[in-house]
Amino acid sequence: MYLSVTGLAKQFGDLQVLKDINFSIEKGQVISIIGPSGSGKTTLLRCLNALEIPDNGIFQFEDGFTLDFTKKQKKQDLLRLRRKSGMVFQSYNLFPHKTAIENVMEGPLIVQKRDRKEVLNLAKSLLKKVGLEDKINLYPYQLSGGQQQRVGIARALAMEPELMLFDEPTSALDPELVGEVLKVIKDLAKDNWTMVIVTHEIQFAYQVSDKVVFMDGGYIVEQGTPDEVIKNPQVDRTKQFLHRILNPA
Amino acid sequence: MYPLNNVLFTITGQTEGWELFINSLVPMLTGTIKATIPLAIISFIIGLIIALLTAMMRISKSPFLTIPATFYVSAIRGTPLLVQLFIIFYGMPTLDITFDPYPAAIIAFSLNVGAYASEIIRGSILSIPKGQWEAAATIGMTKTMALRRIILPQATRVSVPPLSNTFISLVKDTSLASQILVVELFRKSQEIAAVTYDFLLLYVEAALIYWVICFILSMIQSRLEKRLERYTAR
Numbered sequence: 001m002y003l004s005v006t007g008l009a010k011q012f013g014d015l016q017v018l019k020d021i022n023f024s025i026e027k028g029q030v031i032s033i034i035g036p037s038g039s040g041k042t043t044l045l046r047c048l049n050a051l052e053i054p055d056n057g058i059f060q061f062e063d064g065f066t067l068d069f070t071k072k073q074k075k076q077d078l079l080r081l082r083r084k085s086g087m088v089f090q091s092y093n094l095f096p097h098k099t100a101i102e103n104v105m106e107g108p109l110i111v112q113k114r115d116r117k118e119v120l121n122l123a124k125s126l127l128k129k130v131g132l133e134d135k136i137n138l139y140p141y142q143l144s145g146g147q148q149q150r151v152g153i154a155r156a157l158a159m160e161p162e163l164m165l166f167d168e169p170t171s172a173l174d175p176e177l178v179g180e181v182l183k184v185i186k187d188l189a190k191d192n193w194t195m196v197i198v199t200h201e202i203q204f205a206y207q208v209s210d211k212v213v214f215m216d217g218g219y220i221v222e223q224g225t226p227d228e229v230i231k232n233p234q235v236d237r238t239k240q241f242l243h244r245i246l247n248p249a
Numbered sequence: 250m251y252p253l254n255n256v257l258f259t260i261t262g263q264t265e266g267w268e269l270f271i272n273s274l275v276p277m278l279t280g281t282i283k284a285t286i287p288l289a290i291i292s293f294i295i296g297l298i299i300a301l302l303t304a305m306m307r308i309s310k311s312p313f314l315t316i317p318a319t320f321y322v323s324a325i326r327g328t329p330l331l332v333q334l335f336i337i338f339y340g341m342p343t344l345d346i347t348f349d350p351y352p353a354a355i356i357a358f359s360l361n362v363g364a365y366a367s368e369i370i371r372g373s374i375l376s377i378p379k380g381q382w383e384a385a386a387t388i389g390m391t392k393t394m395a396l397r398r399i400i401l402p403q404a405t406r407v408s409v410p411p412l413s414n415t416f417i418s419l420v421k422d423t424s425l426a427s428q429i430l431v432v433e434l435f436r437k438s439q440e441i442a443a444v445t446y447d448f449l450l451l452y453v454e455a456a457l458i459y460w461v462i463c464f465i466l467s468m469i470q471s472r473l474e475k476r477l478e479r480y481t482a483r
Binding site: 049051079082083085086087089091093094095096097106107110111112155156158159 | 378380381383384385386387388389390391394398399402403406
């Protein structure tokens with residue numbers, strides 16, 4: 001088991017966004033988190049790299065690293081947690097003052113302080129992997145949404161994280177650009193990356209995932225294989241949600 | 250058409266108006282180059298450093314940092330620059346702290362710029378979307394790294410127009426240093442006027458020199474803005 005999460009809880013003011021979340025991630029596993037807006041799925045993802053600090057819960061990694069959020073955390077531990085994962089944002093969040101390749105190089109060069117030549121080659125190969133080898137010197141504003149998001153993926157991969165987190169990576173895209181981003185994520189799944197994906201693309205979640213988690217109201221309502229959760233849901237709330245999302249009209 | 254000399258004659262009542270204009274140009278430009286410009290540049294640089302620190306203090310969550318910073322900005326912005334200059338130059342000696350005119354002026358102007366520019370810098374840092382901090386964090390950056398590599402370069406672009414205004418104001422405000430015996434452009438014109446009584450000619454001449462400097466600065470500003478905007482869509 002790569003990571004086990006137990007008793008995760010998070011509150012914003014009076015609003016309890018996550019209530020006693022328990023789940024685990026295996027190495028090389030692709031997990032999709034689905035559910036209605038406001039169900040807590042994005043918050044769950046953001047807790048995994050401490051963009052939100054959980055109020056409660058324990059993270060246990062297979063390498064023995066443990067974070068107990070019932071106690072006060074050291075800054076050092078939060079940084080260590082964060083450096084285990086890479087994140088892809090709904091709104092890309094590329095650095096607008098840097099070109100595509102500079103965006104990808106920034107982490108390895110500045111944070112990991114690796115050799116510039118080596119990093120340049122790494123960045124080139126990653127941008128090639130996401131199909132942007134001819135766009136490396138363009139600034140974000142010169143790229144389409146789909147291209148920006150693929151740079152965002154390459155930027156996260158460049159840190160060679162153990163875990164990749166995707167926060168609704170296609171929600172801000174024009175429908176015709178969704179495919180190119182999903183294809184890149186599928187390729188990563190084939191390469192055995194460990195990934196957690198928050199998504200509204202049920203069809204995609206079904207195809208790419210090893211495990212699907214359905215959340216509602218701050219709880220995990222149902223989790224299991226795509227066939228179990230998407231094709232054959234057991235809980236009424238899951239059935240309702242899937243019915244509505246698969247038959248929108 | 251009247252020749253310029255006649256116009257100057259009507260203004261100054263002197264036939265040698267034009268000559269005086271030319272002759273006083275040398276000492277006034279000397280004052281500009283020796284005092285006005287270095288005073289403005291040095292104070293602006295020190296002021297920017299103070300401003301960045303103050304901005305960071307005000308953004309922080311610790312009251313031990315925010316309260317002194319807020320107090321400083323309020324005190325400087327709430328009192329006239331001329332009074333600040335007088336307190337430092339004429340007032341401090343009472344406490345046995347004595348400054349020469351030039352250092353006294355630099356202290357006063359730096360503190361002044363520091364307060365005004367800190368608000369500009371604070372505003373431009375806060376104007377950068379939160380997602381930029383988060384993206385920096387997810388590639389493992391500490392807050393300091395994120396500030397230096399990601400946030401400040403973008404905030405710089407936002408703050409160039411208002412900071413240029415601050416600098417242009419500062420260039421003109423250095424004329425107040427004449428009141429604490431710094432021999433800069435305006436004091437030179439006062440000194441010459443005291444002898445020749447050509448107040449209008451000499452003060453208009455001083456005004457023209459300030460205007461030319463500020464005009465050049467505005468041109469530099471728009472070039473700088475263009476350069477910094479190269480990565481934004483228009």
